[in-house]
Amino acid sequence: MSSNILSFTMSGHGFSGVLVIDGEVKIATSLERLTRIKNDILLPISKNDLKTFGWNSNPAIYEKNVDLPFDLQNDYSTVDFSKSANFLKLLNYLLDSQNLTIDDIDYVAYSYRYNESMKQFFYNQNPNIKFVELEHHFGHACQAFLPSGFEDAAIMVVDGQGVPLKRTGGDQLSGCLAYGQGNQIDTFYDLPVRHSLGGMYAAFTKKVGFKTNEEGKTMGLAPYGSPRYYDILKKDLIFNTTEYSIKDFKQLVKRGFSKREVLYQLPDYNKFLKSFPTRLKSEEITDVHRDLAYAVQKLTEDVMIFLANWLYEKTGSKNLCIAGGVGLNCVANYQVLIHSKFDNIFIHPNSGDNGLAVGQALYVHNVLNNNPRTYVATTDSLGKEYTDDDIKEAINKYSNDEDLEIIHYTNLDELYDTFASYIEQGYITSWFQGRSEFGPRALGNRSIIADPRRKDMKDILNSRVKFRESFRPFTPSVLAEKVNEFFELEIDSPFMLLAAYVRKGKAELVPAITHEDNTARIQTVTEDINPPYYHLIKAFYKRTGIPLILETSFNIADEPIVETPSDAIRTFKSTDIDILCLKDYIIKKKSKGI
CATH class of the missing domain: 3.90.870.20 (Carbamoyltransferase, C-terminal domain)
Structure with a gap:
């Protein structure tokens, strides 16, 4: 059965769109390429977003610490996307490339800001459209595996956070471990947000003096550092342990207030980082900053290698797929490759939230509609062809x-x-x-x-x-x-x-x-x-x-x-x-x- 699928992801990392026809990715881009605004997120972070993200502290804290455009005064409970010129610019970029209109679209897959407003926009244009919302990290798992070309593979999703889920008692999670075979994906383990690798890396990045979405700079700085802070922190990086968690009180009661097993427990890096002032952009990078970068990079590598070895023992697959924002850490990916037993590795070329739109669209075609996988991501050149x-x-x-x-x-x-x-x-x-x-x-x-x-x-x-x-x-x-x-x-x-x-x-x-x-x-x-x-x-x-x-x-x-x-x-x-x-x-x- 033929199908035309539009997929969009709007997050704090950007706004991206993909058009998939009969299971093949025909075109994909991010809004920033069209507006020329780096990491363009389309709409500023609002109070509505804070609720979506599960950010329940004082809003001023996020505005101070997250380097994104904010608007905490105006009401964004509903958004009329038909009046958003930049949204329409991205939409038309996708549709025009294949000479399609919204009337030709069968499915829209979407996450994860202003879902109801986006759904209303498409229903107003074409009431026959099926609107699909996918759990965040399962979407990343689809993004990692479905275009990999592997018949089967272990899947590692390592990320910052998703959105609060009822099934987790409000935990946004920070990734998952899964196994894919054919067009099916089974999740073995959810990674809780309190042990988020992406969250840890972002905290160190901020302390070193770089902005939100500039974790790549921290990775580049890390080799210039020494292990002095890493040696302190790694003592409190614990694998295969147990802990109390009151995030989901019902689950805690169900367990009889017993501890919960976790694959790893990060050191209390927030407490550790309080000992250091945040570097200002105008200030020189010193050995302190280099050593902090070294520490977070090595801690990330340690966890990812552990998770890869856990997945190998669990699945026995020769293939590993990685997605999530931390999947852009090419240094850690290589360390995983050489320190695990996997023969092959596939990391999605746009493994963060912007590339999530690919996973969502392929989910609709391959998993939801049970079509065999035909698309293989051999190239990332998916933008418009200029004549x-x-x-x-x-x-x-x-x-x-x-x-x-x-x-x-x-x-x-x-x-x-x-x-x-x-x-x-x-x-x-x-x-x-x-x-x-x-x-x-x-x-x-x-x-x-x-x-x-x-x-x-x-x-x-x-x-x-x-x-x-x-x-x-x-x-x-x-x-x-x-x-x-x-x-x-x-x-x-x-x-x-x-x-x-x-x-x-x-x-x-x-x-x-x-x-x-x-x-x-x-x-x-x-x-x-x-x-x-x-x-x-x-x-x-x-x-x-x-x-x-x-x-x-x-x-x-x-x-x-x-x-x-x-x-x-x-x-x-x-x-x-x-x-x-x-x-x-x-x-x-x-x-x-x-």
Whole structure:
């Protein structure tokens, strides 16, 4: 039975949408790419949201500590989405790509802010639509497993929190452990919110001086730290223990006030962190901050490795799937891979709440409607395809710009070789091809590219182009068939979610992508999935003998990754990037003397 499924997720991490037709993800994006507002959540956090999230303390506490837009004065108990221009922008982006209208939609899967208002919007447009609301972490489990390509797999969902559930006595939970086979998923264990890995990581991130949704900065800082705080905290990280919990009083009574078994118990990190002042953005990062980052990273790795080994013993599967916001921690993912018995690992490329929309839609098709799984997430390039006319229109706006030299190539091999020569010469380049990536990582379609052999390239990019902290690392995009020559990695890593060790003797060849702990956040590239990017890397390899290039997302600090050809040219012109490849055009700045 054919079906058209729209799926949306609105959370504190953003607002995203997906269109699935007959079980295949046709298009997906996040609102931030369209509005150019980083982590755009569409509507400010309101008192209605605090109730939805189960945040029952003084609202001023959340407004002070959570770096999101708030509006605690106005009434958001009902929202008319038909009057929300930005919501309609995202909706139409999805529908227009497939020449559909709301009348063509069979299902809408949705979570988890303003559910009733969203339901009313769609019912007003099409009363035949079936509206599906999925439990948060089960949606993440679907997101992890259903597009993995594995016939069976253990599933680890590690997250911040969901929403309060009746079945848990109001516990929002922070993840789950499950097993998937065919198109069915069974949950073994719920992870309580009081032992939330995402919550712990967010608390340390705030203390170190970074904002909400900037946990990746903490991960990047961690290798510069020492174990002095980790050694203190790990003494109180306990596995396979028992504890009292009065969150669900009825369950406590049912247990006869006995203790409850838990897989792990985190140290009292909130009490520990009170000993440290929160770093202000203007203040220098010191060894204290580096050591705090080190501690939370290692604690996270310890728990995830334990949970992976528990899942292996429970399921016996050779395959592991990971989702939830903590699944974006590529360092922890790799440690799980090398310290567990799993042969294969799949981490959803948009494993946080924005990617949850994929899990919800596939749940409707595969689980709810009992259709066999056909969709496999081999690529994250799920955005809109911009036409040759779109690109020409964007370029023509700059035809009179005296600083730009615009060259059109009809021979793509010549384009790849020419562009590779610019990378080889040390120029900072940018690359716009095909459909934009859905997740938070650029993967060769919206990328800034440079020579990984230059030791100073990381500092150049951070200071001159990205305008971000000097400690933050860059990624190697490597020919998949050559990955094992440079890195301790036996499997593909197409979504940049495994930070593997650089092999002995190789770091000095590619210092710009080797991080402080001798790791690199790897993207493996294959010809069948991304031919232009593969051929560019191959051209660089032929010139230099190095089968990889340095890659980072095509944006600057506090901006989303570029979406449109016009976004690309604007960002190119406003930064110190030397050269832009826009599909089959190369644009150079004459002022650079290229």
